[in-house]
Amino acid sequence: MKFKDKRILVTGGSSGIGFATGRRLLERQARLVISGRRQGVLNEAVTGLSEFGEVAGVCADIATSEGRAETLKQTISILGGLDVLVNNAGGIRAGSIQDLEESEIIKMLDVNLLAPILLTKVALPALRAGGDSMVVNISSALALVGIPFYTVYAAAKAGLAQFGECLRRELKGEGVHVMTVYPGGTDTPLMKTSNAGPALGFTLEKTDTVAEAIITGMKDDAFTVIRAGEQRREMIALNRTDPAQLGAHFAKLKDALAVAVKDHAAL
Numbered sequence: 001m002k003f004k005d006k007r008i009l010v011t012g013g014s015s016g017i018g019f020a021t022g023r024r025l026l027e028r029q030a031r032l033v034i035s036g037r038r039q040g041v042l043n044e045a046v047t048g049l050s051e052f053g054e055v056a057g058v059c060a061d062i063a064t065s066e067g068r069a070e071t072l073k074q075t076i077s078i079l080g081g082l083d084v085l086v087n088n089a090g091g092i093r094a095g096s097i098q099d100l101e102e103s104e105i106i107k108m109l110d111v112n113l114l115a116p117i118l119l120t121k122v123a124l125p126a127l128r129a130g131g132d133s134m135v136v137n138i139s140s141a142l143a144l145v146g147i148p149f150y151t152v153y154a155a156a157k158a159g160l161a162q163f164g165e166c167l168r169r170e171l172k173g174e175g176v177h178v179m180t181v182y183p184g185g186t187d188t189p190l191m192k193t194s195n196a197g198p199a200l201g202f203t204l205e206k207t208d209t210v211a212e213a214i215i216t217g218m219k220d221d222a223f224t225v226i227r228a229g230e231q232r233r234e235m236i237a238l239n240r241t242d243p244a245q246l247g248a249h250f251a252k253l254k255d256a257l258a259v260a261v262k263d264h265a266a267l
């Protein structure tokens with residue numbers, strides 16, 4: 001894909017991976033709308049990004065149908081159409097399945113799975129009209145290897161990844177490409193409340209490095225972008241060849257992991 005003059009919506013572009021990706025899209029002369037729920041954070045992000053190009057913000061909750069409708073309506077009105085939808089907004093709550101509140105489970109499925117599916121559905125007519133369009137779904141490396149205490153988040157992200165694969169094949173030849181991104185641990189506000197470090201298999205990559213990989217993937221019309229540290233890559237490979245060995249590995253870490261991630265929440 002060529003970025004110049006492309007009309008792009010990055011949901012959750014007011015922070016972290018979305019913000020860093022938005023900056024790079026502006027540097028490549030795309031026209032950008034970012035979204036988020038907190039008006040103050042969104043305003044600051046728009047101000048920060050505006051030195052790189054043409055950007056506007058839409059304040060709405062994409063986990064609601066009204067919020068999705070408002071996000072799309074305002075985006076199309078600002079940009080005059082839509083060529084790229086980056087389904088980036090997401091949220092997390094770690095914890096044993098028994099400890100997760102039903103409301104937290106529903107919120108995680110809403111923002112990470114249902115919202116991107118429904119937003120993509122309503123955005124498709126606009127995306128098709130462009131003729132050289134793309135949907136970028138930000139999944140997670142946890143969709144490739146299941147880790148205790150991330151059951152629901154991983155389920156949502158794996159669902160999003162599979163949605164993307166089916167959709168890419170469904171839309172082949174219709175001018176809308178679909179790419180799935182699997183970030184590993186990335187140094188953003190979403191990870192601030194996790195205390196799991198390298199000893200437990202969690203390393204943090206720089207946000208800029210992940211954003212750069214997303215841009216390269218978009219440029220190349222890649223199917224997937226996988227960002228996982230060496231340790232996580234080994235786990236992903238072992239999960240295919242010897243999942244029981246990985247299970248034994250996690251059994252040893254389980255108690256320490258439970259303590260390290262018990263407060264990990266950003267919903």
Ligand SMILES: NC(=O)c1ccc[n+]([C@@H]2O[C@H](COP(=O)([O-])OP(=O)(O)OC[C@H]3O[C@@H](n4cnc5c(N)ncnc54)[C@H](OP(=O)(O)O)[C@@H]3O)[C@@H](O)[C@H]2O)c1
Binds near residue numbers: 039062087139
């Ligand atoms: N950081 C990691 O280690 C990591 C790893 C794998 C995958 N990911 C995924 O990468 C994506 C970006 O996460 P990040 O790490 O960059 O987190 P982040 O810095 O916390 O950014 C999340 C963004 O999403 C917005 N957002 C959250 N819920 C929203 C909603 N209901 N409606 C509209 N906007 C919403 C947030 O703004 P408001 O709060 O103001 O709404 C914020 O702009 C997420 O999908 C996340 O699951 C992250």
